[in-house]
Each structure stands twice: as structure tokens, then as C-alpha cells.
Amino acid sequence: xxxxxxxxxxxxxxxxxxxxxxxxxxxxxxxxxxxxxxxxxxxxxxxxxxxxxxxxxxxxxxxxxxxxxxxxxxxxxxxxxxxxxxxxxxxxxxxxxxxxxxxxxxxxxxxxxxxxxxxxxxxxxxxxxxx
Numbered sequence: 001x002x003x004x005x006x007x008x009x010x011x012x013x014x015x016x017x018x019x020x021x022x023x024x025x026x027x028x029x030x031x032x033x034x035x036x037x038x039x040x041x042x043x044x045x046x047x048x049x050x051x052x053x054x055x056x057x058x059x060x061x062x063x064x065x066x067x068x069x070x071x072x073x074x075x076x077x078x079x080x081x082x083x084x085x086x087x088x089x090x091x092x093x094x095x096x097x098x099x100x101x102x103x104x105x106x107x108x109x110x111x112x113x114x115x116x117x118x119x120x121x122x123x124x125x126x127x128x129x130x131x
Contacts, residue, residue, distance in 0.1 A: 002026040002120050005046040007037040007063065008081075009055045013105065017050065017081075020109045021116060034058025038066055041073050047123045048116060051099075053082045061097045068098030077119045081105060081112070 004021060008014045009032050021028055029044055031037040035057045041049065049067065053060035060080060067073045080094045080102040094102040100119070103111055 002048075002124065003029060003044055003046040004048045004050060004116060004120075005029045005031060005037065005040050005044065006050045007031045007034070007040075007055065007060065008050075008052045009033055013052070017112070020113055023113070024117065024120070026120070032056075034060065034063040037063050041067055041076065045073075046076060048119045049076055049078045050081050050112075050116070051078055053080060061093060064094070064097040064099050074098075077101070077123065079103065079115060079119065 002024075004026055006014065006017050006021075006028060008017060008030065014030055018028055029040055029046060031040045033056045037049070037051070038058075040046070051060045051063060060082075064078045064080065067076060067078055077100040078098065080099045081104075082102070083105045091102055101115060103115060
């Protein structure tokens with residue numbers, strides 16, 4: 001079963017993301033802040049990290065940078081998922097930290113769902129699992 005780590009400090013957003021992703025039949029793990037996110041990455045080795053940017057204790061850019069700098073976790077795709085509209089400077093900084101994709105929380109839920117499915121297909125050896 002695929003595992004997705006969702007790093008989000010707001011409970012309302014966690015519930016929204018959970019409702020969107022639960023249709024995939026995957027294990028969804030949550031972290032409330034950047035430090036907890038790094039612990040969960042090491043504990044669960046998720047297939048994907050959906051990562052908020054503005055969080056307490058450590059922002060999403062730093063979390064992404066640390067995931068991508070660690071040999072054991074650098075292959076885990078990171079999807080930056082921000083409340084901001086996507087702007088060139090945001091894409092630049094996300095890319096500079098090693099993020100694999102960036103979408104806005106203002107997007108249609110299907111965009112998040114389709115992006116997660118794409119990454120899970122890419123990570124999966126059995127491509128039919130998330131069609």
C-alpha cells in the first residue's frame with residue numbers, strides 16, 4: 001500500500017486533503033510541523049510528501065532541503081502545496097530546494113488528486129495500482 005505524508009499545520013486543511021486523497025486507498029500520514037515531518041519521513045519512508053510551506057518550527061522549504069540532502073530520503077518526491085497563488089519566485093525557491101512539483105491549495109481538488117496519482121504511479125512498480 002502506498003504511503004503519502006501530508007505536512008500541514010492547519011487541521012481544516014488536513015481534513016480537506018484527507019477527503020481528497022482517501023479515494024486512492026492509500027495510507028495517509030500527517031505531520032503538523034517541519035520537525036515532525038522529518039521524523040515521519042524517517043519512520044515511514046513515504047512514497048510522496050505533500051508539503052505546506054508556511055509552518056511552525058521549520059518551514060517547508062527547509063524540510064524539502066533536508067529531505068533532498070539526505071541520501072536515504074532524497075528519492076522521495078516532494079510536492080509543495082501552498083496557500084499562495086503560484087508565482088515564478090515560489091516555483092524558483094521550491095525548485096532550488098529540490099521540490100518535484102508545486103501546486104496551490106487554491107487549485108481544483110482534482111489537480112491535487114491527479115498530481116498525487118501521477119507521483120504514485122511513477123513510484124510504483126505496478127503501474128496499474130493507481131489508475
